[in-house]
Amino acid sequence: MADVLRVALAGLGTVGGGVIRVLDENRELIARRAGRPIEVVAVSARDRLKNRGVDLSRFAWVDDTATLADVEADVIVELIGGSDGPALALARRTLAAGKGLVTANKAMLAHHGLDLARAAEEAGTALKFEAAVAGGIPVIKGLREGAAANAIGRVYGILNGTCNFILSKMESEGRDFAEVLAEAQALGFAEADPSFDIDGVDAAHKLSILASLAFGTAPAFDAVEISGIRHLLAADIAEAAALGYRVRLIGVAEAGASGLFQRVHAHLVPSDHPLAHVTGATNAVVAEGNFVGRLLFQGAGAGAGPTASAVVADLIDIARGEFGPAYAMPADALATTAAADSGERRGRAYLRFSVADRVGVLAEIAAAMRDAGVSIESLIQRGASAEGSVLVAIVTHEGPERCVEHALERLRGSQSLTGEPLWMHILA
Amino acid sequence: MADVLRVALAGLGTVGGGVIRVLDENRELIARRAGRPIEVVAVSARDRLKNRGVDLSRFAWVDDTATLADVEADVIVELIGGSDGPALALARRTLAAGKGLVTANKAMLAHHGLDLARAAEEAGTALKFEAAVAGGIPVIKGLREGAAANAIGRVYGILNGTCNFILSKMESEGRDFAEVLAEAQALGFAEADPSFDIDGVDAAHKLSILASLAFGTAPAFDAVEISGIRHLLAADIAEAAALGYRVRLIGVAEAGASGLFQRVHAHLVPSDHPLAHVTGATNAVVAEGNFVGRLLFQGAGAGAGPTASAVVADLIDIARGEFGPAYAMPADALATTAAADSGERRGRAYLRFSVADRVGVLAEIAAAMRDAGVSIESLIQRGASAEGSVLVAIVTHEGPERCVEHALERLRGSQSLTGEPLWMHILA
Structure with missing residues (x-):
């Protein structure tokens, strides 16, 4: 059996501990599969x-994390987190030293992935990040290799387990967002500061990585349109259900003649779509290829075991020598594509208005829609809530998003609205 | 850009034509991703x-398929089919010549996979077969690489699109097997001689390949317990639905202390399980790992485009030099594991009896269950059918399968039964 693959591990939180446990518990099996033993030799935290x-x-301890790149190891595993700071310093130093880098750090990749890929190429070493997207699900590999024969038209999915946990609980228990968030925090499914998750930033980091792999484009996190699930009401989820949909936070990226489109947004998903059945903290990613059709990858999107499983899968690939350019092609071969104008996209929309309970409100909304050229497919108005305001939910026919924007602009500042309108896209 | 990867293609049926189309239509993209062009140089059919x-x-034509192994090419793609004969002759000659082999031939792999893997190792060349299982879904890669850090406890799934197409049509339209089969044949979803599909042999070929990858065991097709869907009635599917289940032909493999268990059998799948939502010709595979938990891979299990997508993914891996032992470890490292005694497995069962409509029949069945130690969870008897016989459907509590076998033995030859009893397992 060949030489040991020596690993140095930075960051000993949940995932770091998980990596050590996977390598301990599955030691023999991993050595058989990898063709050689994989051993942690040094750690830093x-x-x-x-x-x-x-x-x-049993491991050497390194106090200054950046210098972990200098220990006698073949691969550094970076599990510190954060887009810059110590994680980025370690990553750069590791690749400059010609060592392999495995990371679960989606924020760092979203912001610096291209530079790091270039550094890995220059050094002729590995940069791998299966754990950065969708936890234990091998979706990076699925796009980079499994679907590599296809032009991918669209990639989309449920990329944030916290949001999906909250949305499925709101759905099954008919409760409002704030209440379910508090419970998720108590259960450890949401952070004390949940904004990265619930405002869609985490999903956007992941989406930008998937889009790059799917379309052969340079990662473009800054071009992702981002919104989250903070403003959803139990009533929105109930209306969606009545119409045959479930509500999911979907990250979606599409490459077309008009440019690269990337968005994280709450969507209505038809109840017969596979993503409608994804509940709890589970993640799922769909890739649509021009020959393979629709591929679905589903599994645990977070947690020590699943994430560590993905980190160690990367280590096994490196131990086998089965790796190449991080984004499937040399960094300089990645296209730089302009962001698509989302106003030109066509689709159906769910719009919900909180309105005052008085004469003429419906007419005002309907007129705004008409004047902006938005065609209404269905409209539901339910009786007043406890707070005295009335909800009006509209589903539009397919049309350009720009028209919906214009309709909402027309209604801005209207005395009839008692709160911000909510706009969800309907997944086609 | 590096040298062209030269491909010779044997078999120009649907999939062979698909491979040529993928390589033509996605030519530039594939070259960027693979790091070099992939070109067909010779064909044989x-x-x-x-x-x-x-x-x-534009391709050289070779009349004698076996000699395709001798042309100036780097990889031979075998799409002839059949476990032996020309396909096997070509495969052996290809590997002996030190050329890479890509095949979609599950029957050949089920019977000769280990020998071929050994030949590839000896020659230091690639043997790849993503297209052999679940069409375009990268599940071979998912097990070999994506889940490689895990001890897999169980792998199971919907591996035959023809059966799933028939079962979902029986379900949605309440029709009987023979009628739906005839329609599937007319639509091209089932072969003129459908027995490989509907009797479970095709799924068993695929299952034996998955089991080998999942558990690190030598492929053991002969040890797969096989049955199909021929004997299912529309009434079975309706009873299952009433109990909260959908009926799917499931291939399942499990590795445990008692040996390697492999079975293809119609199962009742709880309606909240992801496989319950897989309809039509779609395939889906679940792998349960000790760290990653449950992974699901879903997509098109057959057809020119999806299967060709998998073949070309293998070619891209070879072009990149990202490949290793076919079964994730050297052939001699694969364990030879005894087949598990399925009688010792514990589970719940669905049993359906066609019985004569007369006094004492139910008592006889109930007594057989009691005497064999089978505990009944629910029993439904519906009024007589058009043919005058009555259906009795039983769901058992969890217990050893051996007890159910004994109960059915006790009832064998009983004058009360008007047909063979049907036994389906309930997926846990």
């Missing part, structure tokens, strides 16, 4: 004394 | 003159 439930005494 | 809708004049 902020607090040396913290009890992490794993025996660290 | 039975009938040179048949119009296949693709221009073959």
Whole structure:
């Protein structure tokens, strides 16, 4: 059996501990599959004394994380997190030293992925990040390799487990967002500061990575249109259900003649679509190829075990020597594509208005729609809520998004509205 | 850009034509992703003159398929089919010549996979077969690489699109098997001789390949317990639905202390399980890993485009040099595991009896169950059918399969039964 693959591990949180446990528990099996043993030789984290439930005494300890790149190891695993700072410093130093880098850091990749890929290429070493998107699901590999024969038209999915947990709980229990968020935080499914998750930023990081792999374009996080699920009401989910849809936070990217379109937004998903059945913290990604058709990858999107499984899969690929350019092609071969104008996209929309309970409100909304050229497919008005305002939910026929924007602009500042309108797209 | 990867193609049926089309239509993209162009240089098929809708004049034509292994090419793609004969002869000659082999031939792999893997290793060349299981879904890669960090406890799925098409049509339209089969044949979803599909053999070929990859065991097709869907009635599907289940032909493999268990059998799938939502000719595979949890891969299981997509993905891996042992580890490292005794498996069963409409029949069945130690969870008897016989459907509590076998033995030859009992397992 060939030489040991020596691994140095930066960051000993949940995932770091998970990586050590996977390599311990599945030690023999991994060596058989990888063709050689994979061993952690050194670790680094902020607090040396913290009890992490794993025996660290067998590993060299490095205090200054950046210098972990200098230890005698073949691969550095970066699990520190954060788009810049110590994670980026370590990543750069690792690749400059010609060592392989495995990372779960979607924020760093979203912002610096192209530079890091270039550095890996120059050094002739590996940059791998299966764990950065959709936890344990091998979707990076699925796009980079499994679907590589296809021109991908669209890639989309449920990329944030926290949001999906909250949305499926709102759905099954008919409860409002704030209440379910608090419960998710108590259960550890949401962070104390949940904004990265619930405002769609985390999903957008992941989407930008998927889009790059799917379309052969340079990662373009700044071009992702982002919104989250904070403003959803239990009533929105109930109206959607009545219409035959479930509500999911979907990241969607599409490459077309008009440019690269990337969006994270709450969507109505038809109840017979596979993503409608994805509940709880599960993630799922769909890729549509010009020959393979629709591929679906589904599984646990987070957690120590699944994420560590993806990190170790990357290590096994490196141990086998089965790796190449991070984004499937040399960094300089990635196209730089302009962002598509989303106003020109055609689709159906769900619009919900909180309105005052008085004469003429419906007429005002309907007139705004008409004047902006938005065709209404269905409209539901339910009786007043406890707070005295009335909800009007509209589903539009297919049309340009720009018309919906114009309709909402016409209604801006209207005395009839008691709150911000909500706009969800309907997944086609 | 590096040298062209030269491909010779044996078999110009639907999939062979698909491979040529993928390589033509996605030519530039594939070259960018693979790091070099992939070009067909020679082809071979039975009938040179048949119009296949693709221009073959640009390729060398080889009459004697076995000698395709001798042309100036880097990889031979075998799409002839059949476990032995010309396909096997070509495969052996290809590997002996040190050329890479890509095949979609599940029957050949089920019977000769280990020998071929050994030959590829000896020659230091590639043996790849993504297209052999679940069409375009990259599940071979998912197990070999994506889930490689995990001990897999169980792998199971919907592996035959023809059966799933028939079962979902029986379900949605309440029609009987024979009628739906005839329609599937007319639509081209089932072969004129459908027995490989509907009797479970095709799914068993695929299952034996998945099991080998999942568990690191030598392929053991002969140890797969096989049955099909021929004997299912519309009434079985209706009873299952009333109990909260859908009926699917499931291939399932499990590795445990008692050995390797492999079975293809109609199962009742709980309606909240992802496989319950897989309809039509779609395939789906679930792998359960000790760290990653449940992974699901879903997509088109057959057809020219999806299957060709998988073949070309293998070619891209070879062009990139990203390949290793066919079964993830050297052939000699694969364990030879005894077949598990399925009688010792515990589970719940659905049993359906066609019985004469007279006094005492139910008592006889109930007594047989009691005497064999089978505990009944629910029993439904519906009024007589047009043919005058009555259906009794039983769902058992969890217990050893051996007890159910004994109960059915006790009832064998009983004058009360007007037909063979049907036994389906309930997926847990």
